[in-house]
Amino acid sequence: MSGYGVEVRDLTARYDTTVALDAVSFSIRPGVITGLLGRNGSGKTTALSVLAAFRRKTSGTVLVDGEDPWENERVLAGTCLVRESGDVAQDQKLKQTLEYLGDRRPLFSRELADQLMDRFELDPLTRPDRLSRGKRSAFGVVVGLASRTPLTLLDEVHLGMDAPSRYAFYDVLLADWLEHPRTIVLSSHLIGEIERLLEDVVVLDRGTVLTASDADTLRSGGITVTGPAEAVALFVDGRDVVGRQQLGRTAQATLIGARDDDAARARQAGLELGPVALQDLFVHLTDRPSAVGTSEESR
The missing domain is CATH 3.30.70 (Alpha-Beta Plaits)
Structure with missing residues (x-):
């Protein structure tokens, strides 16, 4: 099976006095599309940032493909994190960004990138800082999917996109994953829209893990x-x-x-x-008075 697996054990991440993640543990199976679900402030962005070595953990164990990702050249080369509106240079034309990624990402598909640019009606000669929020998000989708990294982390990349664009994103993600299997972690609030894509689910709430299981087992509850x-x-x-x-x-x-x-x-x-729909279960889990945590997530 293709893709990087992830093991997280007792991971704590603090920002000064703020605890974003409080001794959380979960696994992400290689080659699977996993949903990382949680309300605002649940710790989703912090968790993904630690996996991608954008942020350093405070304590605990994080293994990506069996190794700590922090300052790990091999693991980082196979990991792509795209957050809302993308993490790309705002003063460069979209075409230049795609050329840059094509030179540095060994699995980057320029063919897929060009197809997605056409599908989302993105002008390659435009700069991100001149795009609408929805178009910036669409370009983030282009970067995330076309990179085809063994671990692809998509953090609310669809925010700002209209419904037709979001559903086009879901369709392309699933089709390309089936053709080029890899580990994809999809963070989203729109659970009703993405649940058909998910094989596994991790639910975070206020810095803690409420549940982590395959989606069918969770639904059967x-x-x-x-x-x-x-x-x-x-x-x-x-x-x-x-x-x-x-x-x-x-x-x-x-x-x-x-x-x-x-x-x-x-x-x-x-x-x-x-x-039961995952959306209903998610609302139930995160509305429980007994759900505990210590802080909000820093974005």
Whole structure:
């Protein structure tokens, strides 16, 4: 399987008196698209910055492809972190940036870059500081995907892009990953849009890890129940309900914590059971009063 794996153990990152990450531990499997999910201030940007050696950890262990990434030429050559609007020279034409990356990134695909430039209607003779926010974000997508590094870290790169551009980004990311497998970590607030891409999920909240698992296992922790409103109300009575909807006499409830007898009870009551969206689970996890952490993330 292609791509770099990541092992993080007891990672703490501080900025003066601010604790951005508090002894967090998680793994990222090689060759997998992993979602790094969390609200603002959860520690996502700090975590990605440490993995890419943009920031130095305070303590703990961080291994990328089995080695500490800090000042590690081999690992850094195979890692690309792109944050919102890209980390590129603002006073150089887009064409110059692509030429620079093509000379220094051994796996950089100029063909893919040119295709994405056309798809996002980016003028190669324009400078980033003369682009709209959405176009700057689109250029960050070009850089991140065309680099094809074994570890590609995309931190909210889609912010500012309109819906058609975002969905074009998701489609290209998935298609190119299938053709050129690598490890991709996708940080996003738009969980409903990206969940179809994700095989694994890490959820951060206020500097701590709430959960880290494959997406299917996380989804299996809850169910949706749909049917006559009175039957649904009886079915969910006393359960951990995190969402309700009703249209006329038909209702749907989202539950956390499936039970062994749920399927039999649902059939007997004439109810339908379904999966829970990652977005609903994310909201539930990060809204829990017991979710603890110490600080907000520094961006």
